[in-house]
Each structure stands twice: as C-alpha cells, then as structure tokens.
Amino acid sequence: MDSFNELYSTTAKQLSTKNLIMPEPGSNLSPQTPVYYRQQDSKWITILLRITYLGLFLLVCGLYLSPKVSGVQTSFYLTLLPATLLLLLSKKNFQFIFSWQFSAFCSLPLVLALSTLWANSDNADVMREATYYWKLVLYLVIFYCAVLLLLEQYGDKILENLLLAIILVGVVSGVASLITYGIEGGFQRFYRIGGISLEGNIDKTGMLFGFHALFCCYGLSRPSQLWHWLSWAGLAISCIYILLSQTKVPIVMAGFAVLVSAFITTSRLLKIIVALTLFIILPLSYFFMFGDLPLVHRGNAYSIRMELWDKVFDEFMLSPAIGSGLVHKKFIELGQVLPHPHNYLLDVARFTGLLGIAACAWQGLGALSTVTTKEKLFSWIPGLYVAWLLFGTLAMLIYAQQPLVKPNYIWFFYWVPLAVLLARSYLEKCRFKPSGFTSQQAHQNKPPQNIESS
Numbered sequence: 392m393d394s395f396n397e398l399y400s401t402t403a404k405q406l407s408t409k410n411l412i413m414p415e416p417g418s419n420l421s422p423q424t425p426v427y428y429r430q431q432d433s434k435w436i437t438i439l440l441r442i443t444y445l446g447l448f449l450l451v452c453g454l455y456l457s458p459k460v461s462g463v464q465t466s467f468y469l470t471l472l473p474a475t476l477l478l479l480l481s482k483k484n485f486q487f488i489f490s491w492q493f494s495a496f497c498s499l500p501l502v503l504a505l506s507t508l509w510a511n512s513d514n515a516d517v518m519r520e521a522t523y524y525w526k527l528v529l530y531l532v533i534f535y536c537a538v539l540l541l542l543e544q545y546g547d548k549i550l551e552n553l554l555l556a557i558i559l560v561g562v563v564s565g566v567a568s569l570i571t572y573g574i575e576g577g578f579q580r581f582y583r584i585g586g587i588s589l590e591g592n593i594d595k596t597g598m599l600f601g602f603h604a605l606f607c608c609y610g611l612s613r614p615s616q617l618w619h620w621l622s623w624a625g626l627a628i629s630c631i632y633i634l635l636s637q638t639k640v641p642i643v644m645a646g647f648a649v650l651v652s653a654f655i656t657t658s659r660l661l662k663i664i665v666a667l668t669l670f671i672i673l674p675l676s677y678f679f680m681f682g683d684l685p686l687v688h689r690g691n692a693y694s695i696r697m698e699l700w701d702k703v704f705d706e707f708m709l710s711p712a713i714g715s716g717l718v719h720k721k722f723i724e725l726g727q728v729l730p731h732p733h734n735y736l737l738d739v740a741r742f743t744g745l746l747g748i749a750a751c752a753w754q755g756l757g758a759l760s761t762v763t764t765k766e767k768l769f770s771w772i773p774g775l776y777v778a779w780l781l782f783g784t785l786a787m788l789i790y791a792q793q794p795l796v797k798p799n800y801i802w803f804f805y806w807v808p809l810a811v812l813l814a815r816s817y818l819e820k821c822r823f824k825p826s827g828f829t830s831q832q833a834h835q836n837k838p839p840q841n842i843e844s845s
Contacts, residue, residue, distance in 0.1 A: 420772075420819055421546040428481045436481060439474045440544055443537050446471025447549075450798060451807060452556050455564040455599055457588055460799045467798045472530070475537040487539055492813035495757040496535050498750040499739070500528040503717050503795040506743045510716025517720030524717065527795050531806060539814040547772050550811060551609075554775070555618070558610045558625050561603035564588060565628035568596075572635065581680050584635040594638050595800045598786050601641030602803075604629035604648035605778060609771050611655045626652060630668075634677060639692070640786050642685045645673075696733060696789070699725055703732040707740040714744035717793065731792035735801075738793040755784070758809055761816045773812055780808035 428436050449466040457463050487493055504524040512518045541549050568586040577584060585591030588599070603625060610622030626648060633641040646669060653665040677685050702725060707714070721741075723729045732738050739747040762768040762777050783804035787794070794801050 420542065420815055420822070427483060427540075427543055428478070429483055430481060436478070439478050439481075440540070442470050442474040443478065444541060444545070444549065446474060447537060447541065448553065448556055451553060451803060452560040454800060454803050455557070455560045455588055455603075459590055460797075464798050467530075471537050472533055475533050475540065478540055479533075479536060482540075487814075487817055490817045492757065492817040493535065495753050496810060496813050497528070497532060498753055499747065500531050500795050502743050502747050502750045503739070503793060504528045506714060506717045506747070508716070509713065510718050510742075512718070514715065514721065515718035516722045517718070519719040523719075524795060527797065530797070531795075534802075534806065535810045535814060538810040539818070542811075542814055542818055547815075550772050550776065550815075554606045554609045554771075555613075557603060557606050558618075558622060561600065561606070562621060562625045562628060565600060565603070565625070565632050568632060569628070577635070581635070583637050584632060586632070589800060593636055594790050597633055597636035597638030597641040598644075598790070598800070598804065600629040600632045600636070601638075601644030601648075601782065601786075602779065604633070604641075604645045605651075605775070605782065608648055608651040608655060609775055611652055612771065630673065634673065634680070637681060637688055639686055640782070640789060643785075644782055695725070699723060699729065699732055700734055700737055703734070703737045703741055707737065707744070710744055712744045713746050714740065714742045717742040717795070733790055733792075735787040735791040735794055735805075738791075742793060754809060757816075758812045761812045773815060776808045776811050776815075780805070780812065783808060 430436060446467065449470060450463060453463040453466055454460075504521070504527070507521040507524055510518075564587060568584060571587060572578070572584050583593045584596075585593050586596035586599070589595045607622040607626040607629065610618045610625065613619070613622075630645050630649070633645045649665055649669045653662050653669075656662060656665070674684055677683070677688070681688050702723060709715070720730060723732060732741070736748065736751060739751060743750075758777065758780055761773050768774050768777070786804050787801070791801055791804065794805055796802075
C-alpha cells in the first residue's frame with residue numbers, strides 16, 4: 392500500500408507539471424495486465440473489445456443524433472450485445488457475478504421482472520408476456536458486463552473519452568437543432584424547442600443538453616486549447632437550447648454547470664462574465680422572452696404532477712408490500728389519459744411495492760458508496776459520473792416511468808452512470824485485493840503492472 396501511495400504521489404506531481412486545470416485524485420483505475428481471456432493476445436479478442444467500445448459510444452452518443460430511439464436500439468443489438476456475449480464466452484474469471492455491485496445492479500430489474508408473476512392482466516391496458524421482461528433483464532446484465540470488460544481493458548481512459556465524445560456530438564446536435572429551430576420560425580415565436588433527436592420530445596432532449604452542459608465542464612479542465620474553445624461553445628449552445636426548451640430540471644443543470652465552469656477557469660474576467668450570465672443575463676433573457684422567471688414559468692406543470700403522484704400513491708397503498716405486478720401499460724386517468732406517473736419511483740412502487748423501493752435504495756446507496764472520500768467526490772472520475780446519476784435520478788423523478796425498458800433515454804439517465812460506478816467500484820477494490828487478481832498473479836505474488844492505454 393505504501394508503494395502505491397508513493398507511485399500515486401509521483402504521478403500527481405507529473406500531472407501538475409503539465410498545467411492541468413484540475414487534478415483527478417479520484418481517478419486511479421488503470422488498465423491491467425492479467426489474463427482475462429483464454430486467448431488473451433488473439434486478434435479476435437481485440438476486435439470484439441473494439442466493437443464493444445464502439446457499441447457503448449453509439450448507444451450513449453446516438454441519443455443526441457438519432458431521430459428515433461429505434462436507431463439507437465438497433466446499434467445496441469448489432470454491436471455491443473453480440474460482441475459482449477462472445478467476450479463472455481472467452482472469459483476466464485466470472486468472480487464479478489458474486490460481488491455486491493453486480494447484485495445491486497441486477498436487483499431492480501429482477502424484482503420488476505418477477506413481479507409479472509403476480510400481475511393481473513384484467514387491470515392492464517396493454518399486457519406483455521413475461522418473457523419480454525426477462526429479455527430486458529438480460530439486456531441490462533449484458534450491458535453491465537460490457538462496461539466491466541471495457542473498464543478492465545482500458546481503465547478510466549474510456550470514461551474520459553466518453554465524456555469528450557458527448558461534448559463533440561452534443562455541439563453538433565445543438566447547432567443542428569438551433570438551425571432547424573430558426574428555419575421553422577422559432578426565433579420569431581419562441582415556441583419550446585424539441586431538437587433533432589428522440590422524435591422531438593421537449594423534456595427528454597432538454598435533459599440531454601443539461602447533461603451536455605455538465606460534461607462541457609470536464610472539457611474545460613483539459614490542457615488542450617481546442618477542447619477549451621469547444622467546451623465553452625458547447626456550454627453556450629446548451630444554455631441557449633435549455634433556455635428555449637423552458638424545461639425545469641435542465642435549467643437547474645445549466646446553472647450548476649455555469650457555476651462549475653466559473654470555479655474551473657483561472658481568468659478573473661471569465662469568472663465575472665460567467666457570474667453575470669448566470670445571475671443577470673439568463674434570468675432577464677428568460678423574462679423578456681417568456682414573460683416569467685425560470686422555474687416559475689408554466690406553474691401548472693407542478694400542480695398536475697402533484698395530483699398525478701397522489702393518485703398513484705393511493706394505488707400503491709392497495710398493495711404496499713409487493714405491488715400489483717408489472718404490466719406493459721397501465722394508464723392513469725386524470726382529466727386526460729396519461730401513460731405513466733412521470734416518477735420512476737412511484738411507478739416502481741405501484742408495480743413492486745416496498746420490495747422494488749428497497750432495490751432502488753440499494754442501487755442508490757451502492758452508487759454513493761463509490762465516492763466515500765472528498766478526493767473522489769470532487770474528482771472528475773468518479774465524481775462527475777455520480778453527478779450524472781444524481782441529475783438523471785432527479786429527472787427520473789419528474790419525467791420517467793419504471794426503468795425496465797429497452798435502450799432509450801432512461802438508460803442514458805440512469806443505467807449508464809449506475810453501471811459505470813458499480814463496475815468501477817468492483818474493479819477498484821480488486822486492484823488492492825490479491826483475491827481479485829487472476830490465479831496466475833496470486834501464485835507469482837506480484838502486483839499487476841500498469842500498461843500504456845492507447
């Protein structure tokens with residue numbers, strides 16, 4: 392352990408000499424040299440890992456560009472899903488499936504799928520066979536395995552590259568969305584922008600740009616001036632988009648991102664500009680455009696949700712222990728027919744009761760346990776991924792349904808950051824436990840060596 396701390400101190404000094412804006416003391420997961428596969432040096436394994444790598448990026452970044460979610464799902468079926476299955480067939484060690492991290496990730500999908508056993512089809516508006524939900528459980532399990540395999544191979548480097556890829560793709564999506572908005576007369580009428588992806592859904596695309604604003608802060612910490620300019624442009628584009636979307640949670644995320652960017656920058660002039668933008672320019676712009684202040688506009692959205700949540704809570708109280716059982720669609724009548732309660736926790740509660748709520752709590756506490764120190768909490772990795780999950784959960788409490796679904800925006804909000812945090816936590820603990828190494832390493836009694844990531 393002393394040798395590790397000495398190595399860490401040396402590395403931190405080397406990083407500080409490269410004029411990095413913010414060091415990353417919590418980012419210490421590096422690729423390792425153990426033999427993970429029966430044919431470790433095979434080109435076939437390398438190709439499969441690269442396809443899985445590509446599949447993860449297409450899944451996450453595709454939501455910014457794909458007009459329909461079906462395109463993102465197709466990329467998942469063709470890349471990440473089969474490549475991960477083939478890698479698992481060649482893998483030597485499956486110790487990770489006995490970890491609490493894997494159990495926590497799988498707990499909620501399993502509870503939701505099991506609840507179909509006591510669901511009453513007479514109460515459902517749309518019913519699906521139980522096999523449909525077990526297939527979704529399999530998708531999520533394979534996705535977790537894919538994240539774990541990639542972190543084994545590439546370490547934190549893949550998490551950094553994922554953030555940078557989202558910054559770049561988000562800028563392209565934002566520019567295209569604003570151009571389309573202007574061509575359709577949006578800057579004359581100031582209607583709520585829907586963007587070019589996710590079938591133009593206002594709230595969901597607004598959330599995507601809330602995350603984009605958050606990730607642009609990471610780009611500002613990079614030593615490259617190119618990433619600085621791209622990230623400042625991305626942050627400005629995201630704030631404009633969120634302003635036009637009038638969506639409340641992204642407004643909070645944009646404000647948080649602006650504050651973080653002010654903290655990161657070393658220029659006093661930029662700090663003043665950022666402060667003026669956040670506290671004066673943006674609120675006044677919102678007021679003159681929409682006649683009200685941010686978070687106050689469209690107050691009926693609050694009252695409708697409170698009535699909706701109250702009605703669903705009454706439904707939960709009919710069977711608080713195990714719920715009524717999961718069905719594909721169980722509409723809610725509240726003046727109009729609504730497909731779900733716009734609160735994933737209440738949706739889980741009405742279908743699975745306290746059993747599902749306990750699974751949600753286990754996942755949340757497990758994710759928070761990955762940042763038990765101040766250094767990790769205020770590092771980009773895993774700190775920024777915890778912020779990703781927290782804001783995603785906040786959005787899920789206002790916009791979403793129960794999360795056992797095909798790859799869609801719920802995966803971006805919830806399952807992606809959760810899988811990253813839990814899989815990374817497992818691998819990080821294995822780095823310091825001889826039992827976490829391969830049998831060959833344990834026999835040789837040698838610590839794993841760091842390798843240069845490509």
